[in-house]
Amino acid sequence: MSRKWKKEFEGERSRLNELIFSGGHLGIKRFFALDEQAYHDGALPAKTKELMGLASSMVLRCNDCIAYHIVRCFDEGVTKEEFYEAFNVALMVGGSITIPHLRIAAEKMEDLFD
Amino acid sequence: MSRKWKKEFEGERSRLNELIFSGGHLGIKRFFALDEQAYHDGALPAKTKELMGLASSMVLRCNDCIAYHIVRCFDEGVTKEEFYEAFNVALMVGGSITIPHLRIAAEKMEDLFD
Amino acid sequence: MSRKWKKEFEGERSRLNELIFSGGHLGIKRFFALDEQAYHDGALPAKTKELMGLASSMVLRCNDCIAYHIVRCFDEGVTKEEFYEAFNVALMVGGSITIPHLRIAAEKMEDLFD
Amino acid sequence: MSRKWKKEFEGERSRLNELIFSGGHLGIKRFFALDEQAYHDGALPAKTKELMGLASSMVLRCNDCIAYHIVRCFDEGVTKEEFYEAFNVALMVGGSITIPHLRIAAEKMEDLFD
Amino acid sequence: MSRKWKKEFEGERSRLNELIFSGGHLGIKRFFALDEQAYHDGALPAKTKELMGLASSMVLRCNDCIAYHIVRCFDEGVTKEEFYEAFNVALMVGGSITIPHLRIAAEKMEDLFD
Amino acid sequence: MSRKWKKEFEGERSRLNELIFSGGHLGIKRFFALDEQAYHDGALPAKTKELMGLASSMVLRCNDCIAYHIVRCFDEGVTKEEFYEAFNVALMVGGSITIPHLRIAAEKMEDLFD
Numbered sequence: 001m002s003r004k005w006k007k008e009f010e011g012e013r014s015r016l017n018e019l020i021f022s023g024g025h026l027g028i029k030r031f032f033a034l035d036e037q038a039y040h041d042g043a044l045p046a047k048t049k050e051l052m053g054l055a056s057s058m059v060l061r062c063n064d065c066i067a068y069h070i071v072r073c074f075d076e077g078v079t080k081e082e083f084y085e086a087f088n089v090a091l092m093v094g095g096s097i098t099i100p101h102l103r104i105a106a107e108k109m110e111d112l113f114d
Numbered sequence: 115m116s117r118k119w120k121k122e123f124e125g126e127r128s129r130l131n132e133l134i135f136s137g138g139h140l141g142i143k144r145f146f147a148l149d150e151q152a153y154h155d156g157a158l159p160a161k162t163k164e165l166m167g168l169a170s171s172m173v174l175r176c177n178d179c180i181a182y183h184i185v186r187c188f189d190e191g192v193t194k195e196e197f198y199e200a201f202n203v204a205l206m207v208g209g210s211i212t213i214p215h216l217r218i219a220a221e222k223m224e225d226l227f228d
Numbered sequence: 229m230s231r232k233w234k235k236e237f238e239g240e241r242s243r244l245n246e247l248i249f250s251g252g253h254l255g256i257k258r259f260f261a262l263d264e265q266a267y268h269d270g271a272l273p274a275k276t277k278e279l280m281g282l283a284s285s286m287v288l289r290c291n292d293c294i295a296y297h298i299v300r301c302f303d304e305g306v307t308k309e310e311f312y313e314a315f316n317v318a319l320m321v322g323g324s325i326t327i328p329h330l331r332i333a334a335e336k337m338e339d340l341f342d
Numbered sequence: 343m344s345r346k347w348k349k350e351f352e353g354e355r356s357r358l359n360e361l362i363f364s365g366g367h368l369g370i371k372r373f374f375a376l377d378e379q380a381y382h383d384g385a386l387p388a389k390t391k392e393l394m395g396l397a398s399s400m401v402l403r404c405n406d407c408i409a410y411h412i413v414r415c416f417d418e419g420v421t422k423e424e425f426y427e428a429f430n431v432a433l434m435v436g437g438s439i440t441i442p443h444l445r446i447a448a449e450k451m452e453d454l455f456d
Numbered sequence: 457m458s459r460k461w462k463k464e465f466e467g468e469r470s471r472l473n474e475l476i477f478s479g480g481h482l483g484i485k486r487f488f489a490l491d492e493q494a495y496h497d498g499a500l501p502a503k504t505k506e507l508m509g510l511a512s513s514m515v516l517r518c519n520d521c522i523a524y525h526i527v528r529c530f531d532e533g534v535t536k537e538e539f540y541e542a543f544n545v546a547l548m549v550g551g552s553i554t555i556p557h558l559r560i561a562a563e564k565m566e567d568l569f570d
Numbered sequence: 571m572s573r574k575w576k577k578e579f580e581g582e583r584s585r586l587n588e589l590i591f592s593g594g595h596l597g598i599k600r601f602f603a604l605d606e607q608a609y610h611d612g613a614l615p616a617k618t619k620e621l622m623g624l625a626s627s628m629v630l631r632c633n634d635c636i637a638y639h640i641v642r643c644f645d646e647g648v649t650k651e652e653f654y655e656a657f658n659v660a661l662m663v664g665g666s667i668t669i670p671h672l673r674i675a676a677e678k679m680e681d682l683f684d
Contacts, residue, residue, distance in 0.1 A: 209437025
C-alpha cells in the first residue's frame, strides 16, 4: 500500500458526494454542511473533535469513516503515539469486534507517516 | 433531580463491580484494569480521552457509560460550552436515534454545574 | 397503563428539549429542525415516513424513539393492522433481540386505540 | 458502473442462498420464507414495506441489504424524488456514520434509472 | 433483590407476549415459534445454544434478553464458574460498553444461586 | 473459492497484528493477550466458547471475526450440522440483517469441509 489509497479515497468520496448533491435534496445538503461544521475549531479544538470522530467511527465500525478521520487527525497534527492511544480507547470501549477495523486503521495511519 | 444521582450512580457502580470481582474471574479483572488505564494522562491528556469516551458512549447509546464519562469529563475540567460541542459531534455522528440519550446527558451535565 | 404515558412522555420530551436548547448550541438546534422536517409530507407522505422512522427505531432498539413514532403514526391514521405489519417487518429485519422493544411498542400502540 | 452490478448481485445472492438451503436446516429455511412474506402487499402496500426495509438497512448499515431493497423499491415504482426523501429519513435517524452507505445507495439507485 | 425479579420478569413477559399474539399477525407468531425452537437440543445441546444466546444478548446489550438467557442457562445447569467464563467472552468481544449489562447480568445470576 | 482464502486471511491477519504490535502500545498488546485467553479450555470447553464467539460475531455482523471463529470452530471439531444450528441461533437473534453475513459464513464453512 502506498499513499495512493488517500488520493483514491478522496476522489471517490468527492465523486459520490457530488452525485448525492445532484439529487437536489435540501435536507441532505444541510446535514452535510452541519456535519462538516461540527469539527471546526470552537470551544474544543478541531484536533480533539477529530479524535472524538475517530473513536466514534471505530466503535461503530465504519472503515470509510475511520479512513476519513485518520486523514483529518493527521492534518491536525495528531502524532503516532497519540493515534495509538486513541486506538486503545476505541478498542477498550468497543472490544475485540473492533480489531479488524483497528488493523485497517493502523495500516492507513502508518502509511501517512511514511 | 439533584446531584443525588451522582452519589447513587457511583454507589451502585461500586457495589456491582465488587459483586463481579467476588466472582474471581481473572480475565474480567484484568479487563477492568486495562479499561481504567486507557483514560490516564499519556500522549493524549485524560481530558481528551474522556471526551472520546463520552462521544463513543453516546453514539453507542449507553446511558450508564454516558453518565460515567460526564462525571469524569467534569472532573477533568470540561466546560459547559465544551460539553455542548461534544454532544453536537456525537449527535452528528450518531443521528436522531441518539437524541433520547442526549437529553439524559444534557440534564446530568447541567446538574453538575448547578 | 392508561394513556397517561403519552402525556408524561411528551411533557418530559418538551422539558428536556428546552433544556438542550437553553445550551444555545446552533448545530444542535439546526439538527433538531432538519430532523423534524424530514417527516413532513413531500414526495413521500408523512405517514410512510413515520412508518420508516418507526421501523428504524425498532431495529435500532430505542424505546423513546419507538414511543415517539408510534404516537406520530397513530396521528397520521395508521391502523392496528398496519401497525402489526410494521412490527413484523422490524422483527424480521432486527431479529429476536428486538422482541423486548416489540412488547413495549405493542402495549403503547394498543393503549392509543383503547 | 453499469447495471451489471444488479445482475451480479442477484446471481451471487441466488448461488449462496442455494448453498445455505443445501445445508438442510429447517429453521433457516422457514426464516427465509417468513422474511420474504413480510414484504408482500397486505394492510400496508409492498412499496411502503420495502421503503421501511430500505430505511432499516441504511440505519443498520448493511450494503447488501441496501442494494436488495433499492432494487425492490425500484420494482415497486419508487421514484427518484421518493428515494432521496427515504435516504434523508435514514440519514437523520442514523447520522453521518450512514454517509458511506448513502453514497453507495445513491449510486446504485441512480444507475437503475439510467 | 430477591428472586422476585424472576417471577415478575416472567409474568410481564407472558402478559405482553399474549397481548402481541392477540394482534393475530401470523408472521409474528411464526417468528416466535421458530425462535423458541432454535434453542432446543439438536446437533448442539440446549445448554450450548443458550450460552450462545446469552453471549449474543450481552454484546447486543439487551437487558431483557440477558435476563431471559440467564434463567434458561441456569435451568440447563450452567454453573457459576461457567457463567463467569461466558461473561468474559462477551466482555472481550463487546468491550467496556457492555459493562453496565455485565453488572446486571452478574447480579441476576448470583441471585439465582442464592 | 478454494481454501486459499484461509491462508490469505491468516497471512493478512498476522501481518497487520505485527504492524499494530510494532506501535508498542502496552494496553493494546495486553488486550490482544486477554482476548486470546478468553477462548482457552476452562470451566467451559474451547469449542463452546468459539461457538459463542461465532454467534456474537454474526449478530454484530463482522465478516473478519466470523471467518476467524469459523476456522477456530472447525479446528475444535464443530461439525457441519452443528455449524448450521449455530448459524440458525445467530439468524434468529440478529434477524435478516445478518443474512449477507450468513451467506459468507456458510460458504467459508462449507469450503473447510471440502
